Amino acid sequence: MGEGEMIKELEMGGKRRSAQDVGGLGEEDLDDDGRPKRTGTVWTASAHIITAVIGSGVLSLAWATAQLGWIAGPATLLIFSFITFYTSSLLADCYRTSNPVSGKRNYTYIEAVKSNLGGAQLWLCGLCQYVNLFGVAIGYIITASISAAAVQKSNCFHKKGHQADCSVSDSLYMVAFGIVQIFLSQLPNFHKLWWLSIVAAVMSLAYSFIAVGLSTASIISGSTGRTSITGTEVGVDVSSSQKVWKVFQALGDIAFAYSYSIILIEIQDTLRSPPAENKVMKKASFIGVSTTTIFYVLCGCLGYSAFGNRAPGNMLTGFGFYDPFWLIDLANVCIVVHLVGAYQVFSQPIYAAVEKWIAKRCPNNKMLAYEHPVTINGRFGCSVNMFRLIWRTSFVVISTLLAILMPFFNDVLAFLGAVGFWPLTVYFPITMYISQKKIARFTPKWMLLQSISFLCFVVSLAAACGSIEGVIESLQHYTPFHTRS
Known part of the structure; x- marks a missing residue:
């Protein structure tokens, strides 16, 4: 052969x-x-989930809570948490076709849709998934560069004084982040990423702890902002139209913070069996979503209490660049390290899809099959595939360039959350589950599932409108390649 x-x-x-x-x-x-x-366990899967879920989105939750207020803010976080876990459990049952224990495996999200739905739904899923994954990769480059620039800015203020001009170009850090990703993208697949996901998960928990700790310290010291039951007040903090748009944008930010369903099947495909993969994945989803929800509620509520209605889009920047500068530096370094891993977790499905498509159309191309071994001192080494090197490097370069061209933190997060949440986290898992379990139309369970899907569609549509308005407003004050922190 x-x-x-x-x-x-x-x-x-x-x-x-x-x-x-x-x-x-x-x-x-x-x-x-x-x-x-496969060698994955409930703990490696949980690490993948935490790496995917606790990302840059956690930093915007204080701002999102400020737009919604003390009642709607925490309630929205908990509702999104429940919906995400519930639909993830439905999706976990779709990893194998027909029988969740012994049926044919679906290696990717899009294969699960093909096996259970097919037709036009397959194309819609592919478009939503890969556009969203590509967008998340861009969003992570933006966030990592802002955090890296914040470290340099903090040290500059510490050395030169608070009045010094310490503005930093974000573009240079985006390029540096991209160079690191070119090397890491040569890891062949998800199975080789478990160690990177564990490191990234630890980093995400670390900077979340720091954000919660700094918020708690501000509250204890009495240095807090003005809060209210309904969040930002019309006529005081925002106009009536701004209130509506920012509430919609806040919903998008929260939706983005919980988005990991788009890579759930890929994570599940790393699990060993027995026990059955769907049972292990449900446990991992519970651990991952429960852990992240605790941090999300703490970050959202404590951050809102600390900053009040004027909470910043990135809560770590709200603590200033002064004292304790070393702790804020540590948090930003943790963010950068975490996003280095998260970028790979979200990019691997795109890599695999393109490489599989090319392999099917060029089955005899030696460039696709040959792995060239590279060793250092005869001990440490890896294998390099020429097609993988060219294709994945091109992907990283394009995503980095687009990140440089549109560095709008909150607006990008909200738009990605809005576009990806309903179709990928809610609609397809519910529709596949109905098809697989052959749930009859207009039965109580069918009505319940469709009601959840419709309500989430309305929320996603509102969030998309709010984020688009935010991007339009940001573009009015933007000069390409001149963004500085």
Whole structure:
């Protein structure tokens, strides 16, 4: 069997290949689909989820709570949390077709849609998923550059005084972030990312702890802002039209903060079995969503209490660049390290989709199959594939360039949350579940599921309108390539 044919066989799935076809592995080293045994556990899956969920979105929750107020703010966080966990549990049952324990595996989100729905729904899912993943990658570059620039700015103020001009170009840090991602993007697949996700998850928890701690310290010291039951007040903080748009944008920010369903199937495909993958994934989702919700409520409520109705879009920047400057520096470094891993977690499905598509159309191309081993001092090494090097490097370069061209933190987060939340987190999981379980139309359960889907659609539509208005407003004061922190 040639190298190209072997790739084609590996891509087919669902059939057991011989040990010789899969790098000489024995039967005991293969899963039921003939691929090398998966080694993921509930803890590695939880780390992937926490890495994906606790991201740049957590930094905007104090601002989002300020727009919604003391009642609607925490309630919205909890409602989004419940919906995300519930629909994630439905989606976990769609990893295998027909039977959640022994059915054919769906290796990606889009394969699950193809197996359960097919037709036009497949194209809609692909468009929503890959556009959203690409947008998240851009958003993470923007956020990482802002945090990296904040470290330099903080140290500048500490050395030169509070009146010094310490503005920093964000573009240079975006380029630096992109260079790091070019190297990390050569990791072949999700299975090789478990260590990066664990590091990123620890970093995300660290800067969330710091944000909560600084907010608590501000509250204890009495240095707090003015808050209200309904959040920002019309005629005092904002105009009536601004209030409406900012509430919509806040909904988008919260939706973005909970978005990880788009990579749930890819995470589930790393799990070993037994036990059944859907059961393990539901436990991992519960651990991941519960952990993040605790931090989200703390960051949103304590941050709002500390800053009041004038809470900043990025809560860490609201503590200033002065004292304790070293703690804020540490938090921003943790953000950068976390987003280095999160970028890869969200980019891997795009990498895999393009590489699979090319492999099917060029099965005999040696450029796609040959792995060139690279070692350092004969001990440390990796394998480099020429097509992977060219394609993934191009992806990183394009996403970095687009990040430089549109560095609007809150507006970008809100738009991504609005575009991705309803179709990917709610609509497709519910629709696939109805199809798989053959739930009859207009039965109580069907009505309940469709009601949840419709309400989330309305929220996503409102959030999209608010974020678009925010982007238009930001563009009026923007000069390309001249953004500074």
